[in-house]
Amino acid sequence: MRTLYSLVKKEWIMLLRDWHALLLLFVMPAVFILVMSLALQNSFASQQAVHIRYYLINEDPGPVSAALTQRLLAVPGFSALPAQAPVAALATRVRRDRAQFLVVIPRGFGQALLHVHPLPVRMLAGPGVEPAVYKLFEVALRNALGRIYAQRALARLRNLAPAPVSAAVPGFDFDAADKLLQAASLYQTHGRTEFPSSVQQNVPAWLVFAMFFIAIPLSTTWMQERQQGTYARLRSMGLSTRTLLLGKLLPYLGINLLQVILMLLVGLIVLPWLGGDRLTLGHSPPALAVMALTVSFASVTYALLVATLVSTGEQATIFTGVANLLMAALGGIMVPRFLMPPLMQALSAYSPMAWGLEGFLDVFLRHGGLRTVAPEALRLVAFGLACLALAGLRPGRREGKG
């Protein structure tokens, strides 16, 4: 026990004195979380809920235009901004992306609605409007116009038809179309639809990324111990391979857990303070603990395996850096999985980082418990055991040289 305590204490002291490792393990992920969460806030917001800001000018005093205006104002996620300026001035603001759209209902629109040559509603989009948002707004506007047109056309038919026919025509509910579609998100849980927000995606993503990055300091120190002869010296003192492996495993497990706590605090406190959303942790602390421990176990054992495969610290750094970036790219760390095409989503199933991220998302986003995270946790444990077995097969290769 005293031996193990000494090994753990030594690792902690050395890590605390290694500024590069501290930057890599704690500062880098915190910065990534802050920058990516805030920078992608709008992009993720479009997945979660639509917020479109627009100017609406109604130049037509008639009831038709008033009805159209009411319809537009009722569309969820569309926010009409105060439009107290001339059309030209509002168009300039749209051009400068102060608002995304300008809608002008021209004078005489209502009267000309059923004419052969109607007066069109004009829609102007800002240069920064994404094509999908443009299409969404256009469709919403056409939908409102279509319903107004159908109502007016039916009323005209009633007026033109003889009284018996007119009386036989039933009243139509033009909003009935809304009842013809039942839409639900895959992220729907507990009766609520929850897409990951920028914070919900980025905090666990970069946390998992950082946890796997302990492979660099761990494998580098392991390499140095082998090259400097300390590994051989410790073995000659009677320390078993199992003790030495445990002496590496335990302190870095602790470091991983510290990373989890600090990165969650960034999501809970720092991001809201900077204007971002607040991270929600879900309802199952045990599931969160299981995910933290299993991701940590996988990352530490992976680092041990890297350390036993390479021959120099430089090789360890390069190999781990490249492998981690690949795992991150595949695992939905950099690009969320739900944005990937099917092939890439299928490939991401092979990245341990994807298992870790999905497990955390299960807890944070889908309010999953132990049973929900069990598949990901078991995969991570299996991955860790495989790494440990391979690392144990060749822990040191430099006892003899002369």
Added chain:
Amino acid sequence: MIQIDGLSFRYPRGENDAISKLSLRVRPGSLFGLLGPNGSGKTTLISILTGLLPSPPGRVQIEGKPLPARRPEIQSCSALVPQDYAFYPRLSVAENLAFFAGALAIPAADTGVRMQEALSVSGLEPFHGARAERLSGGLKRRLNLAIGLLNRPRLLFLDEPTVGIDPQSRHFILETIRRINRRGATVVYTSHNMEEVESLCDEIGVLDNGRLLVQGTLEQLLGGSESKQLVVGLASPLTAEQSKALAARPGLEIAGSELCVPSCSAADFHRLMALLANHGIEPSRVKYGYGNLEQLFLHLTGHRLRD
């Protein structure tokens, strides 16, 4: 102290034996110099004796305890001081000693005393708080040695402990090793510095290609008839006929105006003198006697360059 009988060892996927049918005795309390060119098997042998490499049963005994059966007991009373700086540069001298004391499972109550002993013997007391990475080469060597003293070893393996340091530090380390040996510890010392081994060791073994070539005290090794060297200076250049006559004599080396026989028995000496007289070769000077350890070493292991 150490008894090895017919030990052989081959690395996995190795083509040849790194140690081949080696038998060796090291007396208790001796300061044993283990010599050999690079790749001769020295480090492999030390790795086996310190339990880093597996040894076949029944071939090695240390203090009468067989390896590998009683490896833990053997490791607890022995220590290895590797050639590399086998400590942690980011830890201070005291932190390194405390860590290795902990790794050795020395009880916490004894750790302070053991550390003080190690610091005192290695003269590192003034530097106990200094980071190891900021020490000079000589101080690093002393820290490397100090760590090896923490478990008060009865058997100490020193693998080239004076490489790359100044004469003062070398002198201090050699004196420290003598003191440790005088206190009763058996020391196995490997080095490429023959002068060091000559001055330090009371018994020497020369290893090459995994085999023990010779073993004995310095006097025994240098006093053996085969190790006497004959050097003859020539008064005038050799003629073609004289050169031809001398070239036919095995073991004779001709280098400019000098003839040399690295291993020359008394009978050989008289025969060669007669040969020179018969061919009219006049010596300007004759030097016949013991060579030094380096000459013996080169004679035994050859002049071929090693890795």
